[in-house]
Amino acid sequence: MQCADLTETLAGAADGVTELGRAERRHVERCLRCQAEIVQYRKLLRAMRSLRTEVLEPAPGLLADILANLEEAGERHAVRSILSGRRMAYLGGLAAATAAGAAGAIVFASRTRRARLAG
C-alpha cells in the first residue's frame, strides 16, 4: 500500500463518509504523510462547514426587486389565464358550431337521398 493508493480515499475518510479498509488503516497508522493529509482535509471540511452559518449581506434593493418581479410574473400569469379561458370558450363555441353544421349536413344529405330513392 502506497500513499498514492489512498489519494481518493483520505478526503472521504476525513469526512467520515468512507471507511478505510484494514490495509489502508494499517498504512495510515504508520504514515505521517497520510496522517497530515487527513488532518488537512479535516481542517478544510471544518472551515467549509463553518461557512454555512455565514450569511452575506444581500445587495441593496434585492428584496424589492424580487418581489416586484414576482408581482409582474403573477400579473402575466393572471392575464394568460384570462386569455386562455376566453380562448377555450371561443374554441368551444367554434367546435360546437362545426359539430352542429356537420350534423345538419348529414341530416340534409340523408333526406335528399331518401327523396331520390322515393321517386
Place this chain on the structure above:
Amino acid sequence: MPREVADVVAAAKDGDREAFDELVRLTYADTYTLAHRLTGNEEDARDVVQEAYLRAYRGLRRFRGDAQFSTWLYRITANCAATHLGRRSRHRHDELDDSVPVPDPHPDHDPQLRADADDLRSRLKVALDALPPRLRAVVVLRDVYDLPHEAIAAELGISESAAKVRLHRARNKLRDQLFGRREGESRAG
C-alpha cells in the same frame, strides 16, 4: 421544517401570494449567499436569485414537503446558477501562493487558534472564488450545504460519478491552495 416556515409554505402552496412574499423575506439572504458562492460575484448572484424565486413560485405546487423547503430552494438555486454560468461560459483560474501546513489543534480553546481559524476561513473564501465554477459548485453544495450527491448531480445536469470526481478535484485544489503541496506529491485531478 420549523412550524412557522411550514405554515407559510402551506399557505403559499394554496395560492396565498402574501405567504410566498413572506417566504421570500425569510429566505432571500440565505439564497443570495448560496448564489454568490456559486457564481462568485454580486451581479450574477442577483440574476440567479431572481430566477430561482420565479421558478420556486411557478413550481411550488410540486414541492412535496418531504424535504426542507430550504433544501428544495437550494437545489433550484444551484440549477439556476449552473444554467446562468453555462450561458456566460465563464471560466476563471487564479494562482495562489502555497501556504505552510499547520497542525490540527481545536481552534475554540485558544484565542490565537481562533484567529488562525478565522484566517483559514478568509483564505478559504479566496481559494473558493479561484476555483473553476464547475468545481466550486460541487464542493460548495456538498461541503457547505450538505446536499447529497444525487441531488447535486441532478441539479447540475451531470452524473453522480462526475459529481464525485469534481468534488475530489475541488477538495484537492483547495487543500493545495490552503496548505501547500508537499515535495514529491503528484498533481492528481
